[in-house]
Amino acid sequence: MSNSSKTRELQFYICLSIISIIILMWLISPLFYPDVWKGYFQQEDPDSLLFTRQLEQSLLKGRVLTTDNYAAFPYETKTGFAPFYMWFLFTFVNFVFYIFPNLSLDPIYVAGVLPIIVPWFTMLFLLM
Numbered sequence: 001m002s003n004s005s006k007t008r009e010l011q012f013y014i015c016l017s018i019i020s021i022i023i024l025m026w027l028i029s030p031l032f033y034p035d036v037w038k039g040y041f042q043q044e045d046p047d048s049l050l051f052t053r054q055l056e057q058s059l060l061k062g063r064v065l066t067t068d069n070y071a072a073f074p075y076e077t078k079t080g081f082a083p084f085y086m087w088f089l090f091t092f093v094n095f096v097f098y099i100f101p102n103l104s105l106d107p108i109y110v111a112g113v114l115p116i117i118v119p120w121f122t123m124l125f126l127l128m
Helices: 003-032 046-061 083-099 107-112 114-127
Strands: none
Touching: 003 114, 046 083, 046 107, 083 107, 107 114
């Protein structure tokens, strides 16, 4: 084995170690939030509350909503939330309830634990 291939291999393992440390920090950081396993979104600002409300309304109406009449009733206002992320959460929650039809969890709880589950799967795929 030549010196340059050993150097490249060492660089590869150093990069892999750094990525693993970052992933580990990302994985354990939600555990330091109070009540992390209760699910829900981190509702610390008005946009999070509106996003949660829009996700709930989308689940109730069976389609991803782009308008809302919150604080403007009876008029509807166009919301500027990321449509792909809303579609992704909407589809994910419906998929979970399709697989587990007798699940008695709140749909917002199912969407709220997603940010905890995704990093674990990301880590597994990166390290395989």
